[in-house]
Amino acid sequence: xxxxxxxxxxxxxxxxxxxxxxxxxAIDEHKEPKxxxxxGLIAGMAVxxxxxxxxxxxxxxxxxxxxxxxxxxxxxKPLMIKExxxxxxxxxxxxxxxxxxxxxKNLAGIMLKGAGFEIIDLxxxxxxxxxxxxxxxxxxxxxxxxxxLTTTMIGMKDVVELAKKRGLGxxxxxxxxxxxxxxxxxxxxxxxxxxxxxISAVETVKRLLKIT
Amino acid sequence: MKNILERIKAGEILVGDGAMGTMLFRKGLKMDQCPExxxxxxxxxxxxxxxxxxxxxxxLIETNSFGGSPLKLAMYSLxxxxxxxxxxxxxxxxxxIGESAFLxxxxxxxxxxxxxxxxxxxxxxxxxxxxxxxxAIDENVDLxxxxxxxxxxxxxxxxxxxxxxxxDIPIVATMTFxxxxxxxxxxxxxxxxxACKELVAAGADIIGSNCGNxxxxxxxxxxxxxxxxxxxxxxxxxxxLPEIKNGEAVYSETPQFMADKSQRLLDIGVSIIGxxxxxxxxHIAAIRQVVDxxxxxxxxx
Numbered sequence: 001x002x003x004x005x006x007x008x009x010x011x012x013x014x015x016x017x018x019x020x021x022x023x024x025x026a027i028d029e030h031k032e033p034k035x036x037x038x039x040g041l042i043a044g045m046a047v048x049x050x051x052x053x054x055x056x057x058x059x060x061x062x063x064x065x066x067x068x069x070x071x072x073x074x075x076x077k078p079l080m081i082k083e084x085x086x087x088x089x090x091x092x093x094x095x096x097x098x099x100x101x102x103x104x105k106n107l108a109g110i111m112l113k114g115a116g117f118e119i120i121d122l123x124x125x126x127x128x129x130x131x132x133x134x135x136x137x138x139x140x141x142x143x144x145x146x147x148x149l150t151t152t153m154i155g156m157k158d159v160v161e162l163a164k165k166r167g168l169g170x171x172x173x174x175x176x177x178x179x180x181x182x183x184x185x186x187x188x189x190x191x192x193x194x195x196x197x198x199i200s201a202v203e204t205v206k207r208l209l210k211i212t
Numbered sequence: 213m214k215n216i217l218e219r220i221k222a223g224e225i226l227v228g229d230g231a232m233g234t235m236l237f238r239k240g241l242k243m244d245q246c247p248e249x250x251x252x253x254x255x256x257x258x259x260x261x262x263x264x265x266x267x268x269x270x271x272l273i274e275t276n277s278f279g280g281s282p283l284k285l286a287m288y289s290l291x292x293x294x295x296x297x298x299x300x301x302x303x304x305x306x307x308x309i310g311e312s313a314f315l316x317x318x319x320x321x322x323x324x325x326x327x328x329x330x331x332x333x334x335x336x337x338x339x340x341x342x343x344x345x346x347x348a349i350d351e352n353v354d355l356x357x358x359x360x361x362x363x364x365x366x367x368x369x370x371x372x373x374x375x376x377x378x379x380d381i382p383i384v385a386t387m388t389f390x391x392x393x394x395x396x397x398x399x400x401x402x403x404x405x406x407a408c409k410e411l412v413a414a415g416a417d418i419i420g421s422n423c424g425n426x427x428x429x430x431x432x433x434x435x436x437x438x439x440x441x442x443x444x445x446x447x448x449x450x451x452x453l454p455e456i457k458n459g460e461a462v463y464s465e466t467p468q469f470m471a472d473k474s475q476r477l478l479d480i481g482v483s484i485i486g487x488x489x490x491x492x493x494x495h496i497a498a499i500r501q502v503v504d505x506x507x508x509x510x511x512x513x
Contacts, residue, residue, distance in 0.1 A: 054393075055392035055393060055394060055397065057401070058397065058398075058399060058400055058401025059329070059399050059400050059401065060329040060400055060401060061401070063325070063329040063330065064328065064329060097244060098242075098244030100287045100323065101323075103399070124287075125244070150454045150456065150460075150461030151237055151461070152244075153456070180453075180454045180456065180461065181456075182455075182456070184456075185456050
């Protein structure tokens, strides 16, 4: 088994220590950081995402795998920055104002990070201004809005409208997700895309940014 | 008044109440407000909801304390008000119902995820539940309803918290399941079978499911519970899943639809039927009729 396969397998098993150890080992063996990321960590996370989607595994398994993934990424990040390897895209995410539910948002963040995107997580109860200010300052490609409540999802429209008002409409795409949402609703409020769940956020963002 | 467990044991089917949140939003609760803060700001509204459900014929009336654990209240920086919020939640309902119905103390999830998956120590969560539930025990509620749980460990910590104060207060424990191709599981991966075994082992007296599903799925979940449960079963279904129409959440299942389907729950052997998100006093009144007919037929046969 290659070290990348070993990394992927240990990540899937949520074995944080082994993932950290194997990532360090791969670095010491002068493997390319990008290869370690793509063929080890991202490959493992893709399997986790797929299995979660099929209901073969559940949230605890994803959270444990995510922790293992972060352990590996923490070691790779300084090297990637040093070598000037850009992330494939920058995504600002958060749960909209008034909403304190963050499982879906966290899941989307985990999966996007696991697919190689840079994530700026604004947390819960985020105002439209905060979303737009951060997207501007960070020069983000995507804003991801999450809501669990039918009463708070209505506030997503405010973010879309503020983005237009501030002239971000063309530069930044807005995606929305959450249990009560639908693609019709996303269209109605003028969002660029609807994500059925945290896993499909990866496909959606790749499609919008034309990443294959 | 007889204990709720004695009434069920005697063969009576009971009716729970409907949604709290749906009613509060209809009465003007804003999206960014803590629902339990209404207990402090405007307990009249809580009394009105209790009165509506009592008038509709509910045998159990729940308190507005679902998010009343200090861990959950901390999200609104209200944890210092834990005792006051939960006490008023109970007083508001008791004032309306007296002894004419059971006062069911609602206890929902903390919103935190336990270690090792999340960042919360079990002891921290246990202490949080204890602080909330101590108020309920001190105020002599008729039963504790631990609900909308998805993590079996969190549910068990809540049961442990109750047991630390009282060996005999009736405990209802319900979880929220999602349909998957392999059967019903909570998002944390708990099957109905596991829920039945572990909730009862922890000391729950009545178990079942609430929220997350309309009544058709709840009928399937109830049938699954019937296979494994050694206690009476409670089902509190949503009025379907919310759809957004003109910017408002609309739940499609009508009172009559849910009442008709409730007959199936009775046939399966469910002991308490109530409602969750999207249900109103009209749903409960319609279910009351079906249950009354059933109770009457049973007495006559």
